[in-house]
Amino acid sequence: VQLVESGGGLVQTGGSLRLSCAASGRTIGGYAMGWFRQAPGKEREFIAAIHWNGRNTYYVDSVKDRFTISRDNAKNTVYLQMRSLKPEDTAVYFCAIDKLAYSGTWAFSGTYGYWGQGTQVTVSS
Secondary structure, X not given: OEEEEEOOEEXXXXXXXXXXXXXXXXXXXXXXXXXXXXXXXXXOEEXXXXXXXXXXXXXXXXXXXXXXXXXXXXXXXXXXXXXXXXHHHOEEEEEEEEOOOOOOOOOOHHHEEEEOOOEEEEEEO
């Protein structure tokens, strides 16, 4: 499976961006999808996930109520809508796909095994 993120860029504090992650080589149907980010000098952080059913979602507290994860299985794409962006959101954002189909561990970072190359998000103050 290949994952390609897009939609990153430079935005001012309070602005919005919508990231996309297009998958190829495998249908994402039946697989949980996640978003991670890595800021300079920091470890990769698990920030959001969406269950393979498309209804259940997980968010880390720092992005809850500001970010929304969604999926379109017909387009084999997952999205991350980001609002009210802050300078501390600056990072490279990666999408990932669960290693197992119909996994019960979708809200845990360790379940994700395939990654995109990332897209840079920079929030200026």
